[in-house]
Amino acid sequence: xxxxxxxxxxxxxxxxxxxxxxxxxxxxxxxxxxxxxxxxxxxxxxxxxxxxxxxxxxxxxxxxxxxxxxxxxxxxxxxxxxxxxxxxxxxxxxxxxxxxxxxxxxxxxxxxxxxxxxxxxxxxxxxxxxxxxxxxxxxxxxxxxxxxxxxxxxxxxxxxxxxxxxxxxxxxxxxxxxxxxxxxxxxxxxxxxxxxxxxxxxxxxxxxxxxxxxxxxxxxxxxxxxx
Ligand code: CA
Numbered sequence: 407x408x409x410x411x412x413x414x415x416x417x418x419x420x421x422x423x424x425x426x427x428x429x430x431x432x433x434x435x436x437x438x439x440x441x442x443x444x445x446x447x448x449x450x451x452x453x454x455x456x457x458x459x460x461x462x463x464x465x466x467x468x469x470x471x472x473x474x475x476x477x478x479x480x481x482x483x484x485x486x487x488x489x490x491x492x493x494x495x496x497x498x499x500x501x502x503x504x505x506x507x508x509x510x511x512x513x514x515x516x517x518x519x520x521x522x523x524x525x526x527x528x529x530x531x532x533x534x535x536x537x538x539x540x541x542x543x544x545x546x547x548x549x550x551x552x553x554x555x556x557x558x559x560x561x562x563x564x565x566x567x568x569x570x571x572x573x574x575x576x577x578x579x580x581x582x583x584x585x586x587x588x589x590x591x592x593x594x595x596x597x598x599x600x601x602x603x604x605x606x607x608x609x610x611x612x613x614x615x616x617x618x619x620x621x622x623x624x625x626x627x628x629x630x631x632x633x
Contacts, residue, residue, distance in 0.1 A: 408522055409451055412436040413443030413469070414458040414484070419507075423456070426511040440464035448477045453525075454518050459485045459496065467499045474500035480521040484509065490623055497577045497625060524571060534569045537630040539608075539617060541569050550608060560585060561604050564597075568618070568628035577625040601626060 410427055414420040415438045424436040435450070437443045440461040447455050455473065459466030470481060483496045486507040496504055502524075503517050532544045538551040543566050548555045557565065563585045568576065578597045582588040586596060601618060610616040616631035 407431045407433065408453040408518060409433040410435070410518065411443065411446055411450070411452045411455045413440060413447075413455065413461065413466075414438065415461050416458070419458075423511065423514070427515070430511070430515065440466065440469040444469050444472045447473045447479055447481075452479055454521055455479055455481045456514065456518075457481055457483050457501075459483055459492075467495055470496065470499040470501060480525055482514070482517055482521065484514075494577065494624055497575065498579055502574065520573065524574065534566065536569050536572050536628060537617065539565075539569060541566050543570075555607055557604070557607060560600055561607070564600050565604055565628075568626065571628075573627060573629055575621065575625045575627045581626070597626075 410432050412420055412423055412427075412434065414423065414436065417438070420436050420438060424434045428434045435446060435452070437446060440463050443455070443457070444464075446452065457466055457470060457473075461469065464472075466483065466485075470483065473479065473481060480502045481500065483501045483504040484507055485492060485496065485504060493504060502521055505514055505517060532542060534541045534543065540549040542548075546559075546562055548557055548562060548565055564581065567581065567584055578594045581597050582592040582594075586592060601620065602612070605611060605615070605618055608617055610618065612620065617628050618626060619629060620626045
């Protein structure tokens with residue numbers, strides 16, 4: 407069971423979603439107004455926020471930035487706009503995941519479960535494991551199938567950042583901010599070069615990825631390889 411906040415101005419969607427999530431045992435709060443939602447998201451005991459992008463009072467992406475300025479609560483953006491630029495923009499604004507409207511409650515609930523699992527592993531972790539990869543952020547060591555990987559400091563930080571968020575598509579901008587401490591952006595090429603070095607050390611290539619999957623114009627994610 408999760409405490410879910412829905413920010414959605416379409417009354418029909420808001421009510422049916424709130425009802426069906428509540429029927430599944432979740433604790434649901436719903437509001438039609440962005441500013442009211444932002445306030446609830448940052449004050450309340452909310453596990454996850456479902457945020458509609460097209461809101462009448464404040465643009466959803468702006469609302470997301472307001473939440474992100476003060477809170478790390480997981481946010482799933484619901485968008486009707488299946489547009490790559492829009493998706494890049496919402497990840498840059500700090501979304502954890504997105505769903506394209508119309509979506510089913512089953513689909514949304516699965517996304518919520520995955521997000522909450524990731525949030526839980528993030529809190530525990532000094533040791534992160536994905537597939538045969540083990541990363542110890544205290545010892546600053548990474549192992550692949552028990553073998554210590556010879557990584558530079560930045561390669562390690564990059565790998566650890568991705569592995570702490572398995573399955574999450576992360577923008578290069580976020581990586582530049584988190585790993586290279588360049589919050590206002592920098593050269594994407596810096597990330598590309600380090601990713602290619604990291605791939606080589608993990609024994610994979612861009613053409614045949616196993617752990618590291620990039621999507622042009624969107625970002626990169628680390629996943630458990632398919633066996
Ligand atoms: Ca709307």
